[in-house]
Amino acid sequence: MPTFELTRRETIAAFAASAAMPLIAKATPAWAAPATDAPASALLDSIGENLLRLNPEGATSLGVDTAKRAYLRSKLGDRTAVGQYKVAATLKADLARAKAIDTSKLSFPVRTSVEVVRSAYTTALEGFALPYGDVAVGGWRNTPYVVIQNVGAYIDTPQFLDTDHPIESRSDAEAYLARLAQYPGQLDGELARMRAARGKGLVPPNFLIDKTLDQLAISLKSTKEGGTLVESITRRTKEKGIPGDWEARARKIATSAAVPALQRQIDELRAERLKATDIAGMWSRPHGDEYYRWALKASTTTNMTPDEVHQMGLEQLAELQGRMDPILRSIGYTQGTVGERMQALAKDPRYKFSEGDKGREEIKTYIAERIAKIRAVLPRAFNTMVPGHLEVRRMSPEQEPGAPGAYGGAGSIDGKIPGKFWINLRSTDLHSKYSLPDLAAHEAIPGHVWQGEYANKLPLIRTLLAFNAYSEGWALYAEQLVDELGVYDDFPVGRLGYLQSIAFRCCRLVVDSGLHAKRWTRQQGVDFFVQKNGSNPMEVASEVDRYCSWPGQACGYKVGQSTIDRLRNKAKAELGAKYDLRAYDDAVVLGGNVPMDVLARNIDDYIARTKVA
Template sequence: MPFLSACARTVGAAPLAPPPTVAPPPATTDATAKALLDSVAENLLRLSPESATGLGIDTGARAPLRYQLGDRSAQGQQRLASVLAADFNRAEALDASALSYPVRTSIEVVRSAYKTALEGLAFPYGDVAVGGWRNTPYVVIQNVGAWLDTPQLLENDQPIETAADAEAYLSRLSSFAKQLDGELGRLQSARAMGLVPPSFLLDKALPPLRQSAAKARTGGTLVQTLVEKTKAKGIAGDWEARARAIAANEVAPALERQAAELELERASATDQAGMWARPMGDEYYRWALKASTTTTMSPDEIHQMGIDQLKGLHGQMDSILKQVGYTQGTVGERMQALAKDPKYKFSEGDKGRAEIVAFINERLAWINSQLPRAFNTLVHPNMEVKRMSPEQEPGAPAAYGGAGSIDGKIPGRFWINLRTTDLHSKYSLGDLTMHESIPGHIWQGEYTHNEPLIRQMLAFNAYSEGWALYAEQLADELGAYDGNPVARLGYLQSIAFRAVRLVVDTGLHAKRWTRQQGVDYFVNVNGSNPLEVASEVDRYCAWPGQACGYKVGHTTINQLREQAKAALGPRYDLKAFDDAVVLGGNVPMDVLRLNIADYIARTKSA
């Protein structure tokens, strides 16, 4: 059924004569479908010009996009919904029966992503990720909003090679204030309908937001970045004076207006953590789970899945803990005791931060040497390890990562949170490295550069995060922890951590858990780091459902691997299976099942 369309029927009228026979339209060709995919991609790029910069394609005919920012106002949301609906209808009307398998897959991916996004945009609040991983009911909070996204874009991705590039930077800096005020209008509308974030999220968001405003008043990194880059390239101009004027007179007041609005919200906020306490909260959470997992699993089903998988993982951990001398107490209690052992800690301060980066680089060197054992088709990711900004660190997870631009000018980045070295341990950081970089997010993202442009713009949380967990598993299977049972405990605790997420996310949003219940479950049941899980639970409150995509996606990939083994017997090959998963691109789980079925059929017929 088309979106944004309606039909009328006349009741009681005489039966109509059958329509004349009309020859069916010719079957859609690959060329026609590819042209549609290209058109859909260009339409989405115009709505999200930041994506063009992140992909390194804001050049040539797309160069004007380098000067622009996405419209985050209510009108911008309406425009987004309208464009998505029109392009969804175009994709739905396509006869895909005669298309080649890869092109048909791309059409199915667009249909799935756009249908889910349009369902999310029907809610009168929040941000919807179009084929992305972060859906949120709150337009601005500790880990959401232009106040975080746009400075990161300008400071890390915005290219400055010429005077025109510097002008583009200033254009975006000026547009930043308009973008913030667009969000402000939506914040106010949401408050009017009773949608206010939990008090503890507001308490976490307000200090760094005020800090960002104060920095903008005096220039800060927004100005410093432009000055340093133009100086390095020898680009003459009054860049500093112009940037300071925009930052002080436009950006800082807009940030202050947002902070004032959040202070108003704080006055009426409660500590109720979950969506159940918000307008249309149960309906929103069901949609958020669908968007995150690309399944129709209910909150109860996901909750029970987490409990069941955690039991099996803790059984493995119990055996290793006994082997290394931890015999008393629950698995969670013994993992807490292990975390206190000084030999697994990094030093404090800058010395420890340097140790962490060196540790990561050593693990990257090892895994790179092993990957020919797991893939037939290898990529060579251009990447760097980089510390998060001080403004971002308080509301951010321990790390995150993603691939770089198509042209290689923007490297893939493994962002590490170093606000305190106690966030990381020597038995868990190796596994985290595999998840965020290689063979996890950065590695998988490199394969998308061979996909049609729209496929590089659309990603699915269950696939992205399911693959990253599968990457952790591959590292274990390739021998990352051979002879180091404590490090393997770190890996198993990481997988168990994602099983706990299923329980805690559904607990918060569907079963009326408090924030403290969520934190306690992590610490007491899984022995997780209290410093890390406090931010984790806050993240689930801000991004309902997102945390459930990891284990659902991971479970699906392993189910499909077992199906391939059973169907192919001695013809099954790990490298061929892994290729089938990554070369098929980032897809919803139903499309992944089709991709693996195609791999099995091709292998049988070869």
């Protein structure tokens, strides 16, 4: 049965929560809370606690592994097949409890929370009924492959221990070692499921296996040499003056248990490599068409077909390139298609960063400068402001080869873990001065970090459940807001970067559905990006690989943004002079992370309340 796990990005994005901050003004929508809410709210709290227990890492990343939950600080999630059966059983039981709630007399917010649970759990259980892979419960990352270039404990756990597990005391250090001792069990739990999938005929594409083997080799070498797993606890206990033989104890676990477990995964992937082909799409795998239909539904929270997704991407791409053409002409790029001209722009030295570590520092500084400009205009877009507590961090060397250009999300509820903007700096050529401002808007502010800081004002279960179409749709809408607020008025090339980014997400609709439903090759996917959008070939190679390992996920972005825009146009039409951008944005973000049909009901309620105000 597929696994339930929350990777780093799910922890910081799907488990979005804020850093230390005062109470958010106007953070609670103005709905009455009748006494009949109490039983339903208590049941929702119970469901939330059940889900949190299944993911101890999430409790730590949220900063809620204290008091009665303190035992979670020394545990890791169960990645065995038995662990996944337990998750499915919990979801089935709690979905029955949620369905038994009479919502007719509940307040709007509580009724919305019940609807969110019903939707997330129903979709997840449909995924668990399929014969393989990982299922995200109210999250964004569903994958048919247990371990691959961007999936697996070999990526998630070392990074989690280093960045999210706190070490402030001896008990924290002991909890770190307890978790480290469980890490080899996570690896072997995955190993058994990898073997079971191979027995059913599910083998990843050979090009993904090759990339994964390279990354596992880096992880193996690092673990042998006392890398992140040993260095993190050694450094931090020394900084805090916590006496003990932490380095020796961590090294013993790493070398005697983690190293052999990593080697066993490498051996399994080598066995899979002998059976692998270069076919990228799910259509060629057992139950592949069924899996892709479900993955699209989970990603978009709609019933769009692969053909509908494909056509939507082509149509919106044409519209966006129609907006890019005059800007390109205005700066002297007049020859060739929009894609060809964007390729030429990418070679312009004015917009490149230096090579090596000098360029990496330039990138970090540039991000900080652009985020400061964005922060200055946000009061014009929101009545309810949040701090956007943020830290820019480089991805780990083990992760960078198989990772996208960046990702991000909010930090912990207690503020001890700041929001992160993780940037891939394996090469400074991945980024340009005209594309980074938009990337910062998407991953950080007012995108994932910003949106995440509202979620902790909701009940626990709402903090834990997120939906790809909402999370990524909001992040694209955040890019749009930055442009609408005039940040690029004096930087037209920056506006090109924004439009190319949105067009890039249209290409995702085309390429994802092309790979998994229309039998495209990997190279066809790469070529479409480069030729149609002028994308960086180095970046899009990893992008296309990502679609191969996370089918459907990339389609949630544009579907979500298009829904938010459609609902905004509806609000403008129905409210007329009463429409206000700040009130609309508050309605979207304060209503929480929801499926698209629930978002529509939230906006209908906002419109109705505004009409009578």
